[in-house]
Amino acid sequence: MMSLLDHIQGTAALPEIFLVVAAMALLMFGVFREKSADIVNIAAIVVLGIAVAMVIWGGEGRQEAFGGSLVIDTFARFMKVLTLFGSAVAIVLSVNFMKTEKIERFEYPILVLLATAGMMIMISANDLVALYMGLELQSLALYVVAAIDRDKAKSSEAGLKYFVLGALSSGMLLYGASLIYGFTGHVAFPEIARALAAGEPGLGLIFGLVFLIAGLAFKVSAVPFHMWTPDVYEGAPTPVAAFFAAAPKIAAMALFVRAMLAPFSGVLPDWQQILVFISIASMVLGAFAAIGQTNIKRLVAYSSIGHMGYALIGLAAGSPEGVRSVVIYMTIYLIMTLGTFACILAMRRKDGQVETISDLAGLARTNGLHAFFLAVFMFSLAGIPPLAGFFAKYFIFMAAIKANLVTLAVIGVLASVVGAVYYIRIVKLMYFDEPAERFEPMVTEVKAVVVLAGLFVLLFALFPQPLNSLAEAAAASLF
Amino acid sequence: MTVASLFFYLFSVVACAAAVMVISSRNPVHSVLFLILVFFNAAGLFILAGAEFLALILVVVYVGAVAVLFLFVVMMLDVDFTELRRGMLSYLPIGGAIGLILLVELILVLGTWNFSSEAGKIAEPIAPGGVTNTEALGLILYTKYFFYFQVAGLVLLVAMIGAIVLTLRHKAGVKRQNIADQVARNPATAIEVRQVKPGQGI
Numbered sequence: 001m002m003s004l005l006d007h008i009q010g011t012a013a014l015p016e017i018f019l020v021v022a023a024m025a026l027l028m029f030g031v032f033r034e035k036s037a038d039i040v041n042i043a044a045i046v047v048l049g050i051a052v053a054m055v056i057w058g059g060e061g062r063q064e065a066f067g068g069s070l071v072i073d074t075f076a077r078f079m080k081v082l083t084l085f086g087s088a089v090a091i092v093l094s095v096n097f098m099k100t101e102k103i104e105r106f107e108y109p110i111l112v113l114l115a116t117a118g119m120m121i122m123i124s125a126n127d128l129v130a131l132y133m134g135l136e137l138q139s140l141a142l143y144v145v146a147a148i149d150r151d152k153a154k155s156s157e158a159g160l161k162y163f164v165l166g167a168l169s170s171g172m173l174l175y176g177a178s179l180i181y182g183f184t185g186h187v188a189f190p191e192i193a194r195a196l197a198a199g200e201p202g203l204g205l206i207f208g209l210v211f212l213i214a215g216l217a218f219k220v221s222a223v224p225f226h227m228w229t230p231d232v233y234e235g236a237p238t239p240v241a242a243f244f245a246a247a248p249k250i251a252a253m254a255l256f257v258r259a260m261l262a263p264f265s266g267v268l269p270d271w272q273q274i275l276v277f278i279s280i281a282s283m284v285l286g287a288f289a290a291i292g293q294t295n296i297k298r299l300v301a302y303s304s305i306g307h308m309g310y311a312l313i314g315l316a317a318g319s320p321e322g323v324r325s326v327v328i329y330m331t332i333y334l335i336m337t338l339g340t341f342a343c344i345l346a347m348r349r350k351d352g353q354v355e356t357i358s359d360l361a362g363l364a365r366t367n368g369l370h371a372f373f374l375a376v377f378m379f380s381l382a383g384i385p386p387l388a389g390f391f392a393k394y395f396i397f398m399a400a401i402k403a404n405l406v407t408l409a410v411i412g413v414l415a416s417v418v419g420a421v422y423y424i425r426i427v428k429l430m431y432f433d434e435p436a437e438r439f440e441p442m443v444t445e446v447k448a449v450v451v452l453a454g455l456f457v458l459l460f461a462l463f464p465q466p467l468n469s470l471a472e473a474a475a476a477s478l479f
Numbered sequence: 480m481t482v483a484s485l486f487f488y489l490f491s492v493v494a495c496a497a498a499v500m501v502i503s504s505r506n507p508v509h510s511v512l513f514l515i516l517v518f519f520n521a522a523g524l525f526i527l528a529g530a531e532f533l534a535l536i537l538v539v540v541y542v543g544a545v546a547v548l549f550l551f552v553v554m555m556l557d558v559d560f561t562e563l564r565r566g567m568l569s570y571l572p573i574g575g576a577i578g579l580i581l582l583v584e585l586i587l588v589l590g591t592w593n594f595s596s597e598a599g600k601i602a603e604p605i606a607p608g609g610v611t612n613t614e615a616l617g618l619i620l621y622t623k624y625f626f627y628f629q630v631a632g633l634v635l636l637v638a639m640i641g642a643i644v645l646t647l648r649h650k651a652g653v654k655r656q657n658i659a660d661q662v663a664r665n666p667a668t669a670i671e672v673r674q675v676k677p678g679q680g681i
Contacts, residue, residue, distance in 0.1 A: 008625060020633060027640070066626035107644045114637050121630065133630040140634055144641035159645075204588045 012063035015054040022047040023113035030106035044109035048088040070124040074477035079254035086247035094239035115141035119251030127188040128177040158235025173215025179208025192263035219252040223281035233301035242341030275316035282309025283415035317403035323475035325395035332392040339453030343374040362435025373454040382423035388460035494520035532612035
């Protein structure tokens with residue numbers, strides 16, 4: 001077995017291979033056994049857990065697989081653990097929801113597993129072909145799970161919209177990749193970097209780079225390629241939206257970081273200005289467009305657009321500190337988002353799930369725990385000290401200032417002040433308005449996610465060191 | 480002008496013209512037929528580039544399977560394409576403007592055509608002399624590009640699962656043939672004997 005893996009140079013990619021094989025085995029199990037959704041759900045979570053262990057104890061330092069198509073370094077390992085964790089929590093959150101909404105299907109966890117395998121390929125991708133293959137594997141599975149509630153028009157609409165716009169962005173990305181290949185003669189990241197170092201980059205290459213960035217910006221839902229996000233989050237079932245906001249964002253951001261820094265660090269000023277524009281536009285749009293929203297899922301969608309803008313500041317810095325701040329930001333973002341979505345999932349009355357912000361009115365008096373933790377997440381998303389979200393933004397802005405992007409940092413701070421308005425409006429609604437009808441009690445696993453994520457956000461200030469040093473090691477492995 | 484470049488321009492011009500017709504013809508069946516024409520001309524371009532395997536695959540797979548499938552879909556689903564295209568004229572100015580900007584940018588790129596010194600290598604034939612296209616593809620597809628091949632397989636698997644998840648419906652009360660049950664029938668289970676009283680019926 002091991003010698004076969006060595007022969008195909010796949011030893012370092014063992015977690016990916018395991019994930020894919022396990023997904024196919026579970027697919028077989030699910031097809032041949034009736035009513036298998038519960039077992040497949042649990043098995044999928046176990047598989048993701050084993051994959052985490054395999055990633056963590058899979059070796060040290062920089063390894064390559066499949067002739068250099070995939071690279072596994074500290075950065076990749078850290079981001080993979082985050083992604084696997086995000087996917088596992090998304091499955092945990094979905095179990096009860098799918099049951100009560102009667103859309104329980106064993107294919108859902110399997111599609112999540114296959115999407116996660118695609119994300120792991122994205123994170124490790126070390127050439128343009130692996131980048132595209134990973135991205136397509138992930139996206140295709142995501143289009144399907146967006147429409148998994150196929151009898152609801154909104155869910156089908158979300159899936160179709162995501163599919164059409166995703167295909168468009170893949171087309172742009174491929175066009176960019178083909179231009180880069182044509183002008184440098186290579187698809188592998190190290191060789192593109194070498195070809196760029198050898199001579200002056202032509203306008204054609206920059207053209208390709210712009211298209212590549214456009215494709216990647218779509219995947220992280222940064223402005224001006226963000227239009228799909230609010231519609232898809234609103235239309236997709238809530239746990240699916242939680243999944244979309246968590247794991248794929250981590251993977252796409254990791255891919256973005258590697259695809260910019262590994263091959264194109266030599267032309268930093270060329271892509272830096274694009275990223276500066278994208279991040280300013282995302283932060284400003286995320287802050288202003290969210291103010292008028294009445295649906296909480298749309299609000300979180302705009303908030304995630306804004307957050308991607310902040311994370312891109314760190315990438316625009318193009319320095320080890322910048323990458324370190326992106327890693328810290330994405331970790332904290334993942335946990336805040338999962339916690340927020342768990343709170344949204346708990347907005348359930350006798351006659352079903354509710355999603356409007358006004359339904360939260362007076363929650364503090366009907367369910368104190370729910371209101372307290374949602375308030376914690378809102379304050380943290382707004383970036384108010386001493387919560388985790390503040391530190392995430394702090395590191396980002398510090399990295400930007402060190403890289404002489406002071407204007408960008410100032411705009412970021414201003415946008416986060418505007419953004420605080422709508423986060424705090426929700427807190428005000430929950431604590432000072434007349435109570436609306438009370439929600440059903442939270443299910444155990446949702447409550448567990450809310451409390452654990454809330455404790456992380458609250459207590460991060462006391463123990464920032466482990467994450468800080470891990471992020472530092474991850475960032476160092478890219479330079 | 481050599482014969483090869485004459486054919487290159489012939490194929491390219493017909494392909495571009497047919498591509499325009501695909502999106503502008505009123506009848507969807509005509510659109511699909513023009514699409515087939517595009518595929519044939521693209522196959523011709525592949526042959527000129529010396530990639531005869533890809534050319535034939537294009538004809539076999541795209542013309543033989545995909546385009547025919549399109550044709551079936553167009554004929555089976557009663558989609559009113561003129562209705563769908565009603566908004567096209569109102570979006571034409573902005574779409575045209577964006578297209579024009581992109582065209583100008585592309586021309587600018589053409590103006591500063593600047594390849595890396597290593598880019599010339601990709602124009603060289605990959606296969607060593609005397610090896611056919613098919614053999615050359617086979618030599619690298621399952622060895623050097625084994626990983627991509629497998630991931631492409633996974634993408635197709637996801638597409639298949641997706642199609643089943645989104646469209647398959649198990650209807651209650653559908654009678655299915657069960658051959659084992661049919662074979663296992665004997666007179667005792669298959670025939671029910673009723674005593675019918677005269678004049679009353681069943």
